[in-house]
Amino acid sequence: MTQIAMRASWLCAMLAAAGLTQVWTASSGECEACRYVQPTSTAMDIESQRAATTQLIVWQTFQALPARHQQIIREKLTGAAEVACDHTCAPAEVSPETWAKMTPLQRRMLERIREVNANGPRVAMCFAPDTPQDIVDAFNTVMFSPRFQQTGRWSATAMDPGPFAQGEPTVLTYSFVPDGTFVPNLIGVTGNSNLFARLNSLYGSPATWQGLYQQIFTHWSELAGVSYVFEANDDGVDLNGAAGVLGVRGDLRMAGITIDGNSGVLAYNNFPNDGDMVIDTADNAFNDLSNNSLLLRNTLAHEHGHGMGQLHVCPIQQTKLMEPFLSLAFDGPQFDDILNAQRHYGDPMEENDSAGTATVLGTLGNGSTTTELASIDDNGDVDYYEISVTQPKELTVTCTPLGSTYTQGPQTSQCNTGSSFNALTVQNLSVDVLESNGSTIRASADSNPAGVAESLTTVLPVAGTYYVRVNPGTADNIQRYDLTLDVADPPFIPLSVVITSSVPNFVSAGSTIDIDVSVNEGDESLTSGPTLNYRLSGGAYTPIAMTANGGMSYSGSVPAVDCNDTPEFYVSATGSTSGEVTAPDNGAANPLSVAVGELTVIIDDNSETDIGFTVSGTATDGQWDRGVPVNNDRGDPPTDADGSGQAWLTDNDPANTNSDVDGGTTTLTSPVIDLSSGGTISYSYWLNDVASGPIGVEDSMVVEVATNAGGTNWQTVRTYTTVAAVWRQDSIAVGSEVAASSTIRIRFSVSDNTPGDVVEGGLDAFHVESVACEPVAQPCPEDFDGSGTIDLPDLAFLLANFGAIGPNPADLDNDNMVSLSDLSGFLAVFGATCPT
Numbered sequence: 001m002t003q004i005a006m007r008a009s010w011l012c013a014m015l016a017a018a019g020l021t022q023v024w025t026a027s028s029g030e031c032e033a034c035r036y037v038q039p040t041s042t043a044m045d046i047e048s049q050r051a052a053t054t055q056l057i058v059w060q061t062f063q064a065l066p067a068r069h070q071q072i073i074r075e076k077l078t079g080a081a082e083v084a085c086d087h088t089c090a091p092a093e094v095s096p097e098t099w100a101k102m103t104p105l106q107r108r109m110l111e112r113i114r115e116v117n118a119n120g121p122r123v124a125m126c127f128a129p130d131t132p133q134d135i136v137d138a139f140n141t142v143m144f145s146p147r148f149q150q151t152g153r154w155s156a157t158a159m160d161p162g163p164f165a166q167g168e169p170t171v172l173t174y175s176f177v178p179d180g181t182f183v184p185n186l187i188g189v190t191g192n193s194n195l196f197a198r199l200n201s202l203y204g205s206p207a208t209w210q211g212l213y214q215q216i217f218t219h220w221s222e223l224a225g226v227s228y229v230f231e232a233n234d235d236g237v238d239l240n241g242a243a244g245v246l247g248v249r250g251d252l253r254m255a256g257i258t259i260d261g262n263s264g265v266l267a268y269n270n271f272p273n274d275g276d277m278v279i280d281t282a283d284n285a286f287n288d289l290s291n292n293s294l295l296l297r298n299t300l301a302h303e304h305g306h307g308m309g310q311l312h313v314c315p316i317q318q319t320k321l322m323e324p325f326l327s328l329a330f331d332g333p334q335f336d337d338i339l340n341a342q343r344h345y346g347d348p349m350e351e352n353d354s355a356g357t358a359t360v361l362g363t364l365g366n367g368s369t370t371t372e373l374a375s376i377d378d379n380g381d382v383d384y385y386e387i388s389v390t391q392p393k394e395l396t397v398t399c400t401p402l403g404s405t406y407t408q409g410p411q412t413s414q415c416n417t418g419s420s421f422n423a424l425t426v427q428n429l430s431v432d433v434l435e436s437n438g439s440t441i442r443a444s445a446d447s448n449p450a451g452v453a454e455s456l457t458t459v460l461p462v463a464g465t466y467y468v469r470v471n472p473g474t475a476d477n478i479q480r481y482d483l484t485l486d487v488a489d490p491p492f493i494p495l496s497v498v499i500t501s502s503v504p505n506f507v508s509a510g511s512t513i514d515i516d517v518s519v520n521e522g523d524e525s526l527t528s529g530p531t532l533n534y535r536l537s538g539g540a541y542t543p544i545a546m547t548a549n550g551g552m553s554y555s556g557s558v559p560a561v562d563c564n565d566t567p568e569f570y571v572s573a574t575g576s577t578s579g580e581v582t583a584p585d586n587g588a589a590n591p592l593s594v595a596v597g598e599l600t601v602i603i604d605d606n607s608e609t610d611i612g613f614t615v616s617g618t619a620t621d622g623q624w625d626r627g628v629p630v631n632n633d634r635g636d637p638p639t640d641a642d643g644s645g646q647a648w649l650t651d652n653d654p655a656n657t658n659s660d661v662d663g664g665t666t667t668l669t670s671p672v673i674d675l676s677s678g679g680t681i682s683y684s685y686w687l688n689d690v691a692s693g694p695i696g697v698e699d700s701m702v703v704e705v706a707t708n709a710g711g712t713n714w715q716t717v718r719t720y721t722t723v724a725a726v727w728r729q730d731s732i733a734v735g736s737e738v739a740a741s742s743t744i745r746i747r748f749s750v751s752d753n754t755p756g757d758v759v760e761g762g763l764d765a766f767h768v769e770s771v772a773c774e775p776v777a778q779p780c781p782e783d784f785d786g787s788g789t790i791d792l793p794d795l796a797f798l799l800a801n802f803g804a805i806g807p808n809p810a811d812l813d814n815d816n817m818v819s820l821s822d823l824s825g826f827l828a829v830f831g832a833t834c835p836t
Contacts, residue, residue, distance in 0.1 A: 098134045105260055106135065109188030128263045128285055129325050133414070135264070136324065153309040153344040154272040157251050158244035159229065167346045167377040169225030172275070174217060175234035175250030176210065182238045183257045183278055187268055193239070195256035198281035202289065212293055213254060216300045219332050223373060224341035225350040226308065239276050251275060252307055258282035266326060267303045275307035294328055301332050310340045313408050314415040320408070324415055335480075336408055338373070339423065343478045347375045349383065355438025355467050358384035364393070364487045371483040376427055376472045383470040384438075387485065393460045396486040397445070397468055399431040400453040401479055425451035427472055427479030433458050434467040442466070459490045493522030495575030497530055497583040499592075500553075506595045507567075510776040513558035513594055517571050517583065520552065529573030532556035533587065536565040541588065546571070561596050563773035564807050568593045597773030602673060605766040606644035612671030613648070619752065620663030622651035622759075630654040634690060634758055641684035641727040641764035648763040649686075650750050661752040661759045668763060669747040672709050676742040676816070678735025678806065679770030681705075684727045685748070686762030687720050695723055698753040701761050705732065707741035714747070727764065735806050740816050773807075775814065780834030782826050784809055790832050798826055 099107065156162035159171045181193040199209040217228035231250040244251030252275045259265045259280035266286075267279040279286070279299065288295045298321065305322050313320050313336060318327040321337045333341070349359040349371070361369060364387050374383060387395075403423025430446035431454050443458035450473065460466055470483065501516035517530055533541040536559075546556035561567050570587030574580050584590055605611050607626055615624045626648050631638045640647035648668055650661045673681075687701045703718035717732050734740055750761035782790045784797040801810040804818045812822040 169350045171227045173231040173250040174252040175231040181236045191257035193255040225346035256281040269303035269306040312411040358386040363388040375480045385468040394490040396457045398455040398484040430471045432469045494578040524575045524577040534558045534569035563775045597771035603768040607646045617666035618664035619666040622661030623666045624668045625652040635688040635760040650761045665751040667749040673744040674742045675734045675744045677772045678740040682731035684765040690758045695757045709743040
């Protein structure tokens, strides 16, 4: 088998020097690889095949050796650490132009990263800001090809074997490897750590620079649910792959070697469960000790972000620590970096997922307390906070979601893309205040959408322990929030009186009016009462002490009432601070009242049927019609008043666009109504014109009532002249505005007189009701003054009320008028003694 002359890579040169057979193959003008080619049986004899097989075994054995051993063999065989490669050997992911610009060391690092990423643990690098963009792009393409993938969190540590669930806190130990510790070839370079020598030369002693590392770990622990313990021992075993062991080495091992010198790669770090960190001790960038060594601290914070399980985030805007380029525009982790860490390990208050493990905020006095850096890391996370008060307090809880909309996304080769992410509205949080048992809800807030704060105020009525609980929404993602607790003395709660029984509108004659009340002393004490104050016919109130039923419940009764009574009443009580309190408020001037008698509905007309109304009048057009409003846009209503569909309307004709009253009056007259005991007539009416102007003074809607069936004594009770495009309501009291009668009639007249306007009228919801009262039988009704004898004072009372209309004690025959028949009946028993 012949050897072909090579324009080869250093690996091809090594194979050639070793006497191993290989062949250079090219495809599409690009260098594919230096690879072993087994000859065919037709081209070689048996001895050649045996030799080729032996060479294949040697090659496969070489490939199985550790990287460090492979490197030693290469150097021994070639006589040099590397052999320069023509740019035509560039990896497929890197352009020939970029490959040509790279140093031999950078090329070797790139090849090694390809190998490690394919077969072993991934590493991540931090680049100096002055590194050429195309070289950074080349490394990123190889490191993250084919695309970004989210890495995992720590699943076991030296202090806790795990396993851990997403969002659970953990404890990591860290140690500093002794100088001389071997750093394997993970990125194309290797060496023995000289971290102590390098940083001692800058800071003078390990205590100073190790304090900077400690600052980084302390800061991360303040931001997320990770705690760090310094492990003073490190056995110097090769870096990477050796798990943390208490008393032996840390989970996180700090080292430093020469990587690529100035610029380029500042440091690299493995992902969990490794987390070891290597800085470039040959990079003069670390000579910058300004701002408390900000450059070193941000490098360390960035690299340990990888050690926590964070990957690079794009685009590069100098707003996030985990961007691929180091930035000195800020100090330490930023908002997006904190979200990333808390998503893996929870917030610094974890684990506070139950009342038993609640974050203790202590005893709260008056003032405001805000808990920051809190988060709900997924839709199963719940945060509990325990508080205590030494006396009753008013507590206001505000849960404020945090975040803004920014661009972020996974690592790409040029890191200039991402998608819009609204960190403010990930979860729709809610908040509860719980009683001391940690489960009973005292108050809740869950009314606002995602991104808007929830707030509640409640009184903690007694000294003791309470809990605040923040609940997640439905999204399986993290939402940061601030929790603010404002504590104040509770507002003064005055004594209050509430009538708990139902107060009727009507009671029958001879009935009592029973009243129940509840008294709440609040922050004062009840000094007197409660008292039921009543009157039956105006005048002064009569007080009655109410009876205690137990607790703060009381009852009392207004004495039996009669037909002529107009009972009014209120309840009063006196507090030690507030003085007199009444129900209803301003009780004496604003009493409750009840009508004596029984309500009877005589007519309830929704205009759907004709109950006997008649139409008359002098109008030449626009007479009353009953039907569904057709709305001819002439000031007429679009719908009826009560929603049933139909109403009485003036000229409701769909074929007549001139559909208003013209040339006179149209009148709608009711049938005869029996209101001999008085009552109420109520209705809805419509009176309107068009937008061109109001109706003239000669136009109106007039309501009249007659007390005889023939309608010979009409009296005007309402005159409407104000127009409006709405249905309006009114009522007429029969028995007070007009005399009660068994032959009541009512009519509605709409007029459009000369010179003429657009006038539209309507009537609907016609309702008539009456209150009838059967008086309590009196053994001696003529004894008006209750003296026991029907005498001259009683006669004087009757004569004083003679001619009165309506309910009256002197109306002995109950015909709603004090008349001769009442006087005749009185004189028939004058001088008699009433039975006792």
